[in-house]
Amino acid sequence: MLAAVAESPGRLADVLTLRDVDGPMVPGAGEVVVRMVAATVNPSDEVSVSGAYGSRTSFPMVPGFEGVGVVDAVGPGVPGTELGRRVLPLGSAGNWQQYKRLGHSWCVPVPDDVPDEVACFAYVNPLTATLMVDRFCGPDVRQVVVTAATSAIGRHLAELLNDRGITPVGVVRGTPGRGLAEPSRWRAVVATNEPGWRERLRAAVGPRGADVTFDCVGGAVGGDVFALTAGDGAFVHYGLLSGTPLPAACFTGGGGARVELFRLRDTVQQGDGRHLPGLFAPVFDNLRRGRLHTAVGTRIGLSTLADHFKGPVSGRPGKLLIDPQR
Numbered sequence: 001m002l003a004a005v006a007e008s009p010g011r012l013a014d015v016l017t018l019r020d021v022d023g024p025m026v027p028g029a030g031e032v033v034v035r036m037v038a039a040t041v042n043p044s045d046e047v048s049v050s051g052a053y054g055s056r057t058s059f060p061m062v063p064g065f066e067g068v069g070v071v072d073a074v075g076p077g078v079p080g081t082e083l084g085r086r087v088l089p090l091g092s093a094g095n096w097q098q099y100k101r102l103g104h105s106w107c108v109p110v111p112d113d114v115p116d117e118v119a120c121f122a123y124v125n126p127l128t129a130t131l132m133v134d135r136f137c138g139p140d141v142r143q144v145v146v147t148a149a150t151s152a153i154g155r156h157l158a159e160l161l162n163d164r165g166i167t168p169v170g171v172v173r174g175t176p177g178r179g180l181a182e183p184s185r186w187r188a189v190v191a192t193n194e195p196g197w198r199e200r201l202r203a204a205v206g207p208r209g210a211d212v213t214f215d216c217v218g219g220a221v222g223g224d225v226f227a228l229t230a231g232d233g234a235f236v237h238y239g240l241l242s243g244t245p246l247p248a249a250c251f252t253g254g255g256g257a258r259v260e261l262f263r264l265r266d267t268v269q270q271g272d273g274r275h276l277p278g279l280f281a282p283v284f285d286n287l288r289r290g291r292l293h294t295a296v297g298t299r300i301g302l303s304t305l306a307d308h309f310k311g312p313v314s315g316r317p318g319k320l321l322i323d324p325q326r
Contacts, residue, residue, distance in 0.1 A: 062093060144213070
């Protein structure tokens with residue numbers, strides 16, 4: 001079968017190669033083989049390949065945490081009725097290949113009325129946004145700030161917050177060509193490449209500060225937004241798009257907001273996978289209602305994935321959709 005393999009830690013453009021490798025072994029007890037139908041690329045894939053998670057990553061590796069497939073073979077203890085079922089194969093990387101062998105309990109059934117193109121993106125961003133809003137936005141929360149507001153997860157957060165009667169304030173870099181898909185979901189948007197942005201953000205959140213801030217940027221911008229979060233509020237840090245950690249002062253206390261480090265894997269990996277269908281139930285409910293959708297920008301076959309990373313960065317909005325079978 002074809003597999004995209006990272007030979008060693010590094011940039012995807014430098015270390016990813018396409019290989020013709022042995023197909024998966026016959027599934028063992030409690031295991032299945034999934035024929036991958038669609039996959040995509042997330043920052044978590046790039047971070048894993050970079051070697052940042054050295055303690056839990058070994059090379060060569062097949063990246064890819066997100067995708068959808070069809071159960072192609074079942075091992076002892078798995079009902080034969082699972083054959084042909086569409087699933088999200090979770091719990092490990094390995095979706096950038098044509099077949100993936102894994103434990104059946106890590107396969108989340110996909111409802112029949114959720115298309116492959118929609119289900120493919122159900123995991124990283126929609127589940128993260130759903131869990132964070134449920135966990136940190138109780139009935140007393142009114143003022144919310146979201147950094148990287150033009151990102152896919154920024155849009156999901158705004159959608160879920162609006163459902164709770166909260167119109168958030170967005171923080172963006174002001175990159176040309178990167179606008180908000182639905183400006184009406186935001187009370188104000190502040191661009192950090194413009195002079196006086198901190199003062200405008202302060203005016204937008206008011207003298208008390210934000211009740212909750214969702215930050216996936218970190219670095220100096222994250223530190224400045226942290227300073228505008230209420231002292232009894234929560235600064236939810238779940239990503240590092242800047243590549244620079246939050247300033248140390250964010251963690252020293254002294255009357256500032258509490259920093260909540262949210263990692264999706266902490267929730268997903270807390271058991272043997274049997275809890276996952278319950279976590280995904282509200283995500284699938286939103287997806288079938290046309291909510292939390294991710295726009296597809298570029299479609300490619302797995303056979304061209306390595307070359308894709310070596311080429312020029314596409315300016316097309318939306319995420320990459322990979323067809324593993326071509």
